[in-house]
Amino acid sequence: MDERKNPALEVRAVHRVHDARLEHFPEHDVLAEEMPVALEYNGIAYATMLATPADLEDFALGFSLAEGIVEAPAELYELELESNRAGVIVRLEIASERFVHLKARRRALSGRTGCGLCGIESLTEAVRPVPRVPQGGVVPLAAVLSAMHALRARQPFHGATGATHAAALAAADGALLVVREDVGRHNALDKAIGAAARAGLLRPGGAAIALMSSRASFELVQKAAVAGIGVLAAVSAPTALAVRLAEEAGITLLGFVRGREATVYSRVDRLGRR
Known part of the structure; x- marks a missing residue:
């Protein structure tokens, strides 16, 4: 992996501490990038999460499925990424029926690293019922x-x-x-x-x-x-x-x-x- 060309990584000069002593000469370290990723559905802002800017198409679809915004990939018609200095905007076009349901939920998220429930207005929405997984095989x-x-x-x-x-x-x-x-x-x-x-x-x-x-x-x-x-x-x-x-x-x-x-x-x- 070429860290210098990967937008999900950043190479920085650092000074190491060894045996309680600060080393004089700098070394290079690799940091994981994180940036605001805003999700918009049919032109309406829905959530902004801090995320690593890699595989964002997968992230947008997986988030939409896991949050019950869409029930199947076919209900996501279009997905577009727009990068700017502030972060990335993911614009999604979903089926009209699903968008009506989304607006009815009136859910507001403000995500941050390590927290996927920050900013939810309704406690019942946070702990909403989930489907029971079919038994399947062992x-x-x-x-x-x-x-x-x-x-x-x-x-x-x-x-x-x-x-x-x-x-x-x-x-x-x-x-x-x-x-x-x-x-x-x-x-x-x-x-x-x-x-x-x-x-x-x-x-x-x-x-x-x-x-x-x-x-x-x-x-x-x-x-x-x-x-x-x-x-x-x-x-x-x-x-x-x-x-x-x-x-x-x-x-x-x-x-x-x-x-x-x-x-x-x-x-x-x-x-x-x-």
Whole structure:
């Protein structure tokens, strides 16, 4: 990867501290970029998130699906990116019926890194009901562990900067289907869902496992449920609210998935013993 030509990365001169001493000569470090990304639907501003400026088409579609703004990729008619000094505007044209529904929700978001629920006016909207994921087949535990292991080698932005999260979708056998990165874990999962939707991988027999290089928050479970993914695995801990929602949605939620270890917090019946 050429960091100097990648808009998602920035190379900066830094001074290191070794053994409590400031080094005299500067070195170069690579930083993950983040910038405001504004989403407009049919000409109406809806949300502004701080995100890594990569795979923004996937992000816009995944966000639209996960938030229930559209129910299928076919309801997104047009997508256009406009970059300026302030950030990026993503202009989306969606089906008229979906736009009427969007306006009726009167939801206002003001996103920032690490927070996908900032600025929501209605508390009931924040914890809105999610669809129950169909039972489907059993996912082998070994598939989840191997997929998480494989994810570690598929994070070029994190390798360069140490500042991004990764989200991946995998098949029931553990094969990684889609990997996306972003400074925000919610954004990373939106990007992965959007990429999978474009490739037709959200149908039965497609993506069965969602993997996160972060903790498992309530909103990540929401997004997995809307995408119809029955297993969500995270490197770190879940919240109590995330576990309750996973039980309600019929999702197997795993935390602390590291090496050959994991903790299963809900719906162990979806998980094969090996």
